[in-house]
Amino acid sequence: MLLATTVMTVALVLAPVLGVYPVFLMKALCFALFACAFNLLIGFGGLLSFGHAMFLGSAGYVCAHAAKEWGWPPEFAILAGTLAAAAMGVVVGLLAIRRQGIYFAMITLALAQMVFFFCLQTPFTHGEDGIQAVPRGKLFGFIDLSNTLVMYYVVLAIFLAAFLLIYRIINSPFGQVLKAIRENEPRAISLGYDAERYKFLAFVLSATLAGLAGATKAIVFQLASLTDVHWTMSGEVVLMTLLGGMGTIFGPIVGAFTIIGLENYLAGFGQWVTVITGVIFVICVLAFRRGIVGELSAWWARRHD
């Protein structure tokens, strides 16, 4: 774990120097963070949310609005977006946690659709245009984010901090109980754990981190738009996590980089991207349920038996 994290960190620090396009890396990192947040819920809590775009998108809107209309510095704008997603996570969590499994997925999807229509209609999101030309500003008053490379290292720092936080959460007593609930809920309840409360907390944490990803993304791309609250975005994060490996630490990151890279590569193919996304979904579900990282570690384990 330590080795893998070090390798990943070194690779990400060196990547722009080695000629990888920093804007691509920033996009991939934002989505990697989003997928990690999502994975916290599905991989360790066993809850499939089909509406995570609402946290990503709303946090983006709040952050963009704070930075552009109120002139807040980026650190406070990102914080505002993240907190907005957390508050939303509390409300949605309280509602959705009342049902299990498939119903949970449908409820989160429906609530996200409600948020989408809300964003479509309220004036502050500027409808189809979105909030454009969001100023990046100066972090803490002296780090100029308009420089792409500086922006990249800030995004990397945010990502690594959140990644370590998630790692810490998963390996905390809280994370262990969460896994116990995923594996056998009645048993965990009979041992005296309040399963609902644990799942609720996991949901709020996941929403908050998804919000952090959305807010950072808004600053990076200087844009908050309807794409980020649309249900296709919720589907995309499910795909990234599924492809990389649900319930693995690095899976969502690998999944996010693969999908974003693929989309970059296939950008000229228009709607075929949707078809290819669908095909990857089907293949993953039918033949590849452990995902890339899951299959690799299973192969590794077999070899060292």
Added chain:
Amino acid sequence: MEIFGIPTQALFGQLLVGLINGSFYALLSLGLAVIFGLLNVINFTHGAQYMMGAFCAWFLLEKWGVGYWWSLLLAPLAVGLTGVVIERTMLSRLYKLDHLYGLLLTFGLALIFQGVFTNYYGSSGQPYRLPEEFAGAFNLGFMFLPKYRAWVIVASLLVCVSTWFVIERTKLGSYLRAATENPALVQAFGINVPRMITLTYGFGVALAALAGVMAAPIYQVNPQMGANLIIVVFAVVVIGGMGSILGAILTGFGLGIIEGLTKVFYPEASNTVIFVIMVIVLLIKPAGLFGKEK
């Protein structure tokens, strides 16, 4: 004439739109409920299959000159058949796993179908000519009721009620209900449960396609026509609960009417009213209006 300061013409007009939407909600949530009952799969492809039904009808008319009435039979058959293939080749491999995988698979399939159709037909709609028998409208005195819309409401009611009758009142339906409760036992009595599951999925999909054919003359035939609709239908299903067939039908029509009325009294909320109702129902009766707590 006015009621609550709203011209009756507008009020009844929106009520009618609500009833039409309700017909589609009812047909689609009925199909979802039938499939879920036996397969424990939420069929995310339902919206895409509704779209495929509409496209099938459009295609039959444009390419081979096959009219509306034949489409009403052929399109559900064709799309239902693709459903049978999907069930046999893909869904049936997932029954032993977590039910969420069924949802993910059908989501992927929905993306594939929508993507392929968008590639060939773009996102603009194709108009479907109204059959000649349905030109014109009935004059009800207080409003004009276009003949076709009257037909959609009557036909979908008919389909819903006959589905309910078959499932709740016939021998075939009793097998189906028994297999929902305990498939292993029903299999032990010599009934071919896997085949029943396949046909049930095919039937549910055919219902979606039928709704698509009926929708074709009203809305334009568009690759994205099922994408947003299916999410609303999910909310309808959560509100009604999956427990009962009759519940799915009643909730579908009821919510359609409520949505129509919202368009009259508070148009800004008409997109979201069903989701708001879902929230309220979740707070009061989490299992849904007709659902059973498990």
